[in-house]
Amino acid sequence: MQSSSSRLLLCSSKPNSLFGSAVTPTLPSSLRFPPLSLTIPNSTSSSIRLRSLRSSEMASQDQDPRIARISSAIRVIPDFPKPGIMFQDITTLLLDTKAFKDTIDLFVERYRDQNISVVAGVEARGFIFGPPIALAIGAKFVPMRKPKKLPGEVISEEYSLEYGTDKIEMHVGAVQPGERALVIDDLIATGGTLCAAIKLLERVEVTVVECACVIELPELKGRERLGDRSLFVLVEAEGA
């Protein structure tokens, strides 16, 4: 398996300022992940990164050992789907039953008891991670699909990608005003996809509690594009 030796391992989020000041690198393991607030305001503090460690530093740090396994189970394919893209391939993570389960467990541990009734997954890879999380936390799963795939009435949002433009759609009536949603995808690059997903949900008056991804590509500044939105990721990868 070809994996990225330069991938950073972390759990990060941009929580509200209530928790910001409490987060330091010396947190006890029980607080390794910043807690979620049941009401996350739109205007928040600066970014808080709990852990941002190179693989070589892992052994000496108090980091959840599941993160290292997840990171090493992700394969990197250079120049896919076009030259210059370092493609983060999560299909190898799915082959590692322990790493896949750990990935789902980490999200479930974070989002259970947060009064989330909607897990919205973005096609295609959000459909892999979203449903098991939704089942475990007792939420419904709402697919956000590429154009012309959903048979019923839809609302749609266009967005730009690292390599092109696209559109996502959601069924009208899948969610109700006032519901609380988690948006899940495998990866954030430019952040265009997650922004479109947030917009779709907010157009129908759903509260987006947080966006969650397995992987972040920080060089593409998707976190900045999300602005004050809360983003939780498990690992960070270098390159585009």
Ligand SMILES: O=P(O)(O)OC[C@H]1O[C@H](OP(=O)(O)OP(=O)(O)O)[C@H](O)[C@@H]1O
């Ligand atoms: O942060 P962004 O720049 O928006 O990019 C992230 C999106 O790109 C990938 O999907 P892709 O569009 O390749 O679609 P696929 O999962 O159907 O292959 C990935 O799974 C995210 O959904």
Ligand SMILES: Nc1ncnc2[nH]cnc12
């Ligand atoms: N580098 C990358 N790897 C996997 N999926 C992506 N989506 C956008 N950029 C990507």
